[in-house]
Amino acid sequence: MAATETDLIATDLTGESLRISEIFYSLQGEARDSGLPTVFVRLTGCPLRCTYCDSEYAFYGGERMSLADILQKVQSYPARHVCVTGGEPLAQPNCIPLLKALCDAGYQVSLETSGAMPVDAVDTRVSRVVDLKTPASGELARNRMENIPLLGQRDQVKFVICDRADYEWAKSTLDEYGLSRRVGEVLFSPSYEQLPPRQLAEWILEDGLPVRMQMQLHKLLWGDIPGV
Ligand SMILES: C[S@@+](CC[C@H](N)C(=O)[O-])C[C@H]1O[C@@H](n2cnc3c(N)ncnc32)[C@H](O)[C@@H]1O
Ligand SMILES: Nc1nc2[nH]cc(C(=O)O)c2c(=O)[nH]1
Ligand code: SF4
Ligand SMILES: [Mg+2]
Secondary structure, three states, X not given: OOOOHHHHHHHHOOOOEEEEEEEEEEEOOOOOXXXXXXXXXXXXXXXXXXXXXXXXXXXXXXXXXXXXXXXXXXXXXXXXXXXXXXXXXHHOOOHHHHHHHHHHOOOEEEEEEOOOOOOOOOOOOOEEEEXXXXXXXXXXXXXXXXXXXXXOOOOEEEEEEOOHHHHHHHHHHHHXXXXXXXXXXXXXXXXXOOOOHHHHHHHHHHHOOOOEEOOOHHHHHHOOOOOO
């Protein structure tokens, strides 16, 4: 029997591997594609320690998987969208070939990243969701602002807001970098069970900010648990 295109991609990918915490199928809970059936590939490890991180279980452990095995697992779910996240996915160099392989296989791919490392090698078909770290995250110094001019209409910038000082910082960063014009989507998200969502909504409305407020849909549906 003739090899399919997917078989050929898979054979090329057996040499490269990544450390993976989990691969699961859910509704996208964040950013522009919120609500769409999506496969999540969560890469292990992160050099940051955000105060509010909901994915600390992905800092360590995981299982080494070849690109071919990852692709095969992704393809076992009925989704057109794949979200590569972590941990910090770009901390593993083989994240770059993984993103390319997923695009080559025909998926709509998004990448959730802290933006603490360069984003320029990411396949241009990927939507980069760069989470600019706010003061209350404790990781403000890790923001690589050189990434911002590299972003375009396909990309998204997110601010996870913990308090009023974070909101003020996000507002002035929005202005300073002309983010609403530069990227396709600017997202303001309340830190889960820390900032009341209604409070953030009222601040945004008061200022008429050109941003999209988002809440983590999966937590509204299933709570704060792994694998959803
Ligand atoms: C777990 S991180 C993984 C990707 C990457 N390390 C990053 O920080 O973007 C994925 C997204 O979840 C967000 N997030 C983590 N904990 C959160 C919380 N408690 N409330 C709201 N968003 C949170 C992060 O800010 C980030 O935008
Ligand atoms: N459903 C669901 N959507 C998500 N979007 C981004 C997530 C992440 O942890 O990066 C995530 C997640 O963990 N679950
Ligand atoms: S960068 Fe992302 S994974 Fe790392 S600690 Fe912060 S929120 Fe968690
Ligand atoms: Mg999550």
